[in-house]
Amino acid sequence: MQRVTLISMYDEYCLGVRYMSALLQREGHSVHVILFKGVEFITPRDVPPPERQEEGGYYAYASYVSRTELELVLDLLRKQEPHLVGISFSSINFGVAQFLTEQIRKRLGVPVIWGGVDSTINPETNIPYTDMLCVGEGEYPLLNLVNAMDRGKDITCIPSIWVNRDGTIYRNPVMKLEQNPDKYPFPDFEPANKTLILNDRISEALYPPHSHLYTNFMIMGARGCPFTCSYCCSGHYRKIYKGDCIIRQRSPENVIRELEYRLETWPWPLQRVEFYDDVLPANKAWIREFSPLYAERVGLPFFGYTHPNVGDPENLALLQKAGLHYLIMGIQSGSQRVLKEVLNRRHTKERTIQTAQNILDTGAKLLVDFIGYNPLVREEDNVETLELLCDLPRPFGIIKINPMAYYDNYVITEIAMKEGILDQLERPKGVHAYQAIMKPEYIFWEYLHTLAQFDGFTKEHLMGLAKDGYLRENPEILEEIVTNFYRTTYQGGNPVAHKDQYIDELHRRLAEFENSRIMAVYRKAGNWLRGRNRMKKLYRFLRRSLSRNGRKGPVGFRV
Ligand code: B12
Ligand code: SF4
Structure with a gap:
């Protein structure tokens, strides 16, 4: 029996990891899964600015490992004493995976294997930074590797597994795909043997706070x-x-x-x-x-x-x-x-x-x-x-x-x-x-396209706005309109809104419009809202578009 710890980088769903965990356990191995943060934290906004970055951590574009978090991972691994650590990540997390791997290898001496889409697509770039990696689907390749380790057999010739032994690389062809996925056990979503690391702490919770999985x-x-x-x-x-x-x-x-x-x-x-x-x-x-x-x-x-x-x-x-x-x-x-x-x-x-x-x-x-x-x-x-x-x-x-x-x-x-x-x-x-690299025209088109979903903007209006040089130079105005529209149509991430609360909320938010720069644009689109009573027309327009078909606009989808 081998002890394996699988680390999922910024992804509490990690279906691949959960499939592999279930299969290894079914075959008698012991598995611990570390959820290193979650999907909702992949954002440049969450990465601390340079003055708040801890020395000894690693700070990438949209994800990071603080020194405290690194120590938490290492402490967990010391307790679990795995024979093998697996790290699962996509291309957005290459840097953090590389940093963690270097530390695990240096400070614990445990072999590390990488897997996921980035290793599948960039094996040549990745293999120098890890002991092993898996190209493509990993259930049977990982099981074969762990079984070989258990029996003290050669691990350099396992299909789909590449091995880096002191710089000598063993590249094995991919294993044929399992054609009957019913043969896999159900993915391991059991609460046992899972640890979530979040905001410099080991979390009591099973998933990050806003995870869909609740x-x-x-x-x-x-x-x-x-x-x-x-x-x-x-x-x-x-x-x-x-x-x-x-x-x-x-x-x-x-x-x-x-x-x-x-x-x-x-x-x-x-x-x-x-x-x-x-x-x-x-x-x-x-x-x-x-x-x-x-x-x-x-x-x-x-x-x-x-x-x-x-x-x-x-x-x-x-x-x-x-x-x-x-x-x-x-x-x-x-x-x-x-x-x-x-x-x-x-x-x-x-x-x-x-x-x-x-x-x-x-x-x-x-x-x-x-x-x-x-x-x-x-x-x-x-x-x-x-x-x-x-x-x-x-x-x-x-x-x-x-x-x-x-x-x-x-x-x-x-x-x-x-x-x-x-x-x-x-x-x-x-x-x-x-x-x-950011250009105002990208923002301009993003928001103009987004605006097209809301009722009340006819094709003619939108095509007119598309030609507006002022908006093109100041796309933040469009951004504001769209944000306001989202606010009035979006109910706390839940597509099934409670009607009474919804109407109250709508009234409150419409009031916010009065001071909004949104009016500047309506003035520009003068042929549409010409003359007096602009605010009244705007209210009427919003009410109409929101009430005629019930709740409009995007439903709550948080990914
Ligand atoms: C479902 C899904 C999601 C879901 C659930 C994620 C999940 N992993 O379950 C959600 C919505 C959360 C999501 C989020 C994101 N996703 Co997504 N997602 C997918 C999708 C459609 C399927 C993934 C999946 O579950 N496959 C089924 C499982 C069984 O396969 P698997 O995950 O690949 O795992 C197998 C192998 O990779 C390998 N393996 C994986 N890890 C390891 C580890 C070890 C040690 C070993 C040995 C093997 C191994 O074995 C596993 C079992 O066979 C893929 C596209 C695809 N077809 O792969 C995109 C995909 C993974 N997503 C992508 C992106 C961009 C994202 C986001 C960055 C989006 C965003 N901006 O937030 C985030 C990133 C999340 C993260 N932390 O990496 C890209 C990644 C591109 C890249 N090169 O990195 C993909 C590839 C789509 C694409 N554009 O090509 N995603
Ligand atoms: S439709 Fe295109 S983007 Fe969507 S999963 Fe298939 S290949 Fe990927």
């Missing part, structure tokens, strides 16, 4: 995606697992059994299920079997993701009947040029609109995803995106426009290099990616 349960019914967008890891997985079937679906019965188990054992009442399948409504046979079982045996509202080319009305209707509350559809751009040449996505405007309509027709809510802050996008592309947004069936909500991340070795980063735009990108500290 009310929601996350699950994946399938692994793998049929698409290969240039800014996503999916294409890379296709390359490294060439010849293997990438999309592997758990049986509906297996998924339902896990959910029943969670309903029985979750420490808090569950309110919602989060499906992280890359495209949930894809497989008709699966959905036909799954939906009635879910409705009968689970029955909680759930959300999932889809793609504009995946929106078969029958599949959507079955899912909605089972409890689909909302679907998040990645659109990313309305420009056909950008979709084709930059993002490697093929979906026509008509198809996107049709899928959106199909979703709304079922009665489910629609959220859409767009990517901004991308120097490969031109003015006319942004206008085309605005047009699409204006023409999308309503109501819909936009999840905050994501800035494009050019992760190392992703196709989008190769395109950026080929197009010669690296001078418009910067490399944040400790991150294996580039991001755009």
